[in-house]
Amino acid sequence: MGTRSGSVRQKRGASCFLLLFCCAFGALAFDLQGHRGARGDRPENTLAAFEHALEIGVNTLELDVAITADGVPVISHDPYLNPALTRDAQGQWLKARGPLIRSLTLAQLQVYDVGRADPASEVARQFPLQQARDGQRIPTLASLFQSVGATGTQQVRFNIETKIFPNQPADTATPDNFVDAVLAVVRAAGLTSRVTIQSFDWRTLRRLQQLEPRIATVYLTVELPQSNNVQDPAWTAGMFSKDYASTPHMVKASGGAVWSPHFATIDANKVRAAQQLGLKVIPWTVNEPADMERLIGWGIDGLISDYPARARDVMRRFGLPLPASSQR
Numbered sequence: 001m002g003t004r005s006g007s008v009r010q011k012r013g014a015s016c017f018l019l020l021f022c023c024a025f026g027a028l029a030f031d032l033q034g035h036r037g038a039r040g041d042r043p044e045n046t047l048a049a050f051e052h053a054l055e056i057g058v059n060t061l062e063l064d065v066a067i068t069a070d071g072v073p074v075i076s077h078d079p080y081l082n083p084a085l086t087r088d089a090q091g092q093w094l095k096a097r098g099p100l101i102r103s104l105t106l107a108q109l110q111v112y113d114v115g116r117a118d119p120a121s122e123v124a125r126q127f128p129l130q131q132a133r134d135g136q137r138i139p140t141l142a143s144l145f146q147s148v149g150a151t152g153t154q155q156v157r158f159n160i161e162t163k164i165f166p167n168q169p170a171d172t173a174t175p176d177n178f179v180d181a182v183l184a185v186v187r188a189a190g191l192t193s194r195v196t197i198q199s200f201d202w203r204t205l206r207r208l209q210q211l212e213p214r215i216a217t218v219y220l221t222v223e224l225p226q227s228n229n230v231q232d233p234a235w236t237a238g239m240f241s242k243d244y245a246s247t248p249h250m251v252k253a254s255g256g257a258v259w260s261p262h263f264a265t266i267d268a269n270k271v272r273a274a275q276q277l278g279l280k281v282i283p284w285t286v287n288e289p290a291d292m293e294r295l296i297g298w299g300i301d302g303l304i305s306d307y308p309a310r311a312r313d314v315m316r317r318f319g320l321p322l323p324a325s326s327q328r
């Protein structure tokens with residue numbers, strides 16, 4: 001057991017380390033993103049989840065978008081109504097995968113309640129702390145912008161994912177129509193300076209760059225044995241990984257500003273190499289404090305978490321600046 005003076009020396013040493021860390025890694029720019037709002041605490045991708053994330057205090061709201069039959073961008077991870085999350089107008093859980101969002105008008109979509117996970121579902125098991133908010137509807141992207149605007153915050157950013165699947169073209173709008181619809185809503189809200197567009201399907205990022213180069217694009221990757229978008233040119237807008245030195249080189253060549261890899265697929269060397277190319281590295285989806293600590297120690301530029309409050313605790317320990325809470 002150490003002496004008290006030893007403990008003080010240790011604390012001073014830790015402070016020096018944190019100072020050096022902050023200087024070395026540009027701590028002021030650290031980007032805490034609430035995944036699907038704050039999925040660990042509230043039903044995913046609902047206004048209740050986004051509101052909660054703002055109360056906790058995040059830099060960025062991460063969210064997923066689909067396009068309805070009448071061309072309205074709405075916030076949903078799945079291109080169809082997910083039976084684990086969705087009850088019909090009679091309050092009954094959907095018994096199987098529901099209709100595609102692209103087959104429903106916004107008015108038809110609004111009858112469904114997504115404010116509670118089915119207690120029998122894997123989602124409920126995975127997020128036992130999630131508090132239900134009955135009556136929540138699948139929100140439009142415009143309604144999220146409006147709701148955040150009503151809080152008066154001018155700082156929070158939006159990391160909008162185009163949920164589109166090259167191998168399932170019938171499930172969603174086309175890449176062009178998808179991007180056009182999202183961009184129209186972003187522009188109408190006057191939020192081009194506070195938005196990034198992210199996707200595993202790099203076709204939509206290319207389209208966005210052509211239409212609105214001021215909006216930064218975020219290249220999502222997963223490189224696991226069971227799932228790998230980088231190795232499949234259908235996902236990478238026709239790019240072949242064999243033609244590039246590394247995944248970050250592909251992202252850089254594509255004009256990306258941010259590389260967002262699955263957190264378990266990177267190490268300190270990959271983070272450094274990507275940053276040396278001028279990319280920011282913001283991994284998804286980091287929920288365990290030990291993982292957050294390890295990744296922050298590697299100098300990542302931000303992280304995406306279902307549990308932003310946990311991430312804030314870790315950030316505090318590292319001396320990183322904390323985003324403001326809407327409650328304070």
Ligand code: G3P
Binds near residue numbers: 062198285
């Ligand atoms: O932001 C990246 C992350 O959200 C991607 O995973 O499936 O939760 O949308 P997913």
Ligand code: CA
Binds near residue numbers: 062063064161
């Ligand atoms: Ca997402």
